[in-house]
Amino acid sequence: EGIQPQEYTLIKLKIIHEETPYTKAHGDVLADLSHKNIYLVAGTLRPETMYGQTNCFINPNGDYSAVAVNDSDVFICTKQSARNMSYQDLSRERGKVAELKTLKGWDILGRKLKAPNSVYDHIFTLPMLTINMSKATGVVTSVPSDAPDDYIALNDLKADEAMRKKYYITPEMVDYEVVPIIYIDEEFGNKAAxxxxxxxxxxxxxxxxxxxxAKDEVYTKGFYSGKMDIGSFKGTPVKDAKNLIRDQLIADNLACTYWE
Ligand code: A2H
Incomplete structure (x- = not known):
């Protein structure tokens, strides 16, 4: 990491409260918060890709916090990111983190989520062991069409029944097709990853x-040659659509800006 601060868009993925295979076996740490709006907040550099979300990744062994950001909304993210947010107008009181509880990634596996802009009505949280808990919020929303990391991690879970079993993930939770959202060129088409x-x-x-x-090539080509292939900015180059789509998500209260 350099000295240059990084601007992320935080995407608010709302938890739809339901029993999951994991909570059935181990109880639900979020049960007493179910009258609140609870969001997993995912840090992304690519807000224009949210149409293609098929799942959200969390680190099963990671430490997360449920934090009150106002009277009705709870964010789930790392404590470190919640601390940063408290200096960015994302807390009730400046510099204070209102931590309601701590949890493990395990506690939020297999949750049903409403994901802003996704073509899917709902998606699920899935495990990803390579998530860096010191970067952004430790929550990574997954766009397998344009992020090789996301595509391969979703594929691993689709292919590996033992891994799914271990993490209480059902076949239904991984039964999502890659969504074409950005057209690059003849070679990469609209599923570059x-x-x-x-x-x-x-x-x-x-x-x-x-x-x-794979990532070096997809990211560079996506940014410089990609055109939106979906949504209200269809046909617009990615580098122009990016901020327009981000601003729309923020105006609709489905996202916010986060620096670190
Ligand atoms: B990006 P940078 Cl479609 N650990 O969002 C690992 N990866 C993380 C993370 C963490 N704690 N927090 C965020 N990320 C991912 C979308 C996307 C992203 C696409 C294409 C490229 C891309 C969908 N996943 O990132 O190291 C998030 O994935 C290319 C780098 O801070 C976030 O944006 O520069 C990106 O990495 C932030 O990476």
């Missing part, structure tokens, strides 16, 4: 070397 993972033979989410090759 899928094409790049095949091109570089990415084996799984731990195949760092090939993942890096």
């Amino acid at each position: 899928v094409v790049a993972c095949e091109k570089y033979g990415v084996k799984n989410q731990y195949d760092e070397k090939n993942l890096k090759l």
Whole structure:
């Protein structure tokens, strides 16, 4: 990380309260907060890609906090990010974190979520072991069409029944198709991450070397050659649509800006 601050868009993924296979077995740490609006807040650099969300990743072994940001809304994120938010007008009192409880990633696996702009009515939280708990909120929303990390981690879960069982993930929770949202060119089409993972033979989410090759190419081409292939800015270059879509999400109270 450099000295340059990084601007993220925080996407508010609202939890739809329901029993999950995990809460059935171990109880629900969020039960007493169910009268509040509880959001998993995911830090993204690509707000224009939210149409393609198929799931949200959390680190099962990570430490998260449920924090009151006002009288009705609770954010789930890392404590460190909640501290930063409290200096960015995202808390009841400046510099104070109103922590309601601490939880493990495990406690929020397999949750049903309403994801802003996603073409899917609802999506689920899934485990991703490579999430960095020191970066942004520790919550990563997943867009497998344009993020090789997301595509390969979702594929790993689709392919690995033992892994799903371990984390109380049902087949229904991973039964989501990649959504075409950005058209790049003849080679990458409108599912750049899928094409790049095949091109570089990415084996799984731990195949760092090939993942890096796939990511470098997809991110650069997506930014400079990509055009929106969905939504109200369809046909607009990604680099122009990005801020327009972010501003719309913020105006609709579905997202906010976060710096670190
Ligand atoms: B991006 P930077 Cl479609 N650990 O959002 C690991 N990855 C994290 C994270 C964490 N704690 N917090 C955020 N991220 C991911 C969308 C996306 C992203 C697309 C394409 C590229 C892309 C959907 N996932 O990021 O290291 C989030 O994934 C390219 C870098 O702070 C976030 O944006 O620069 C990005 O990494 C932030 O990465």
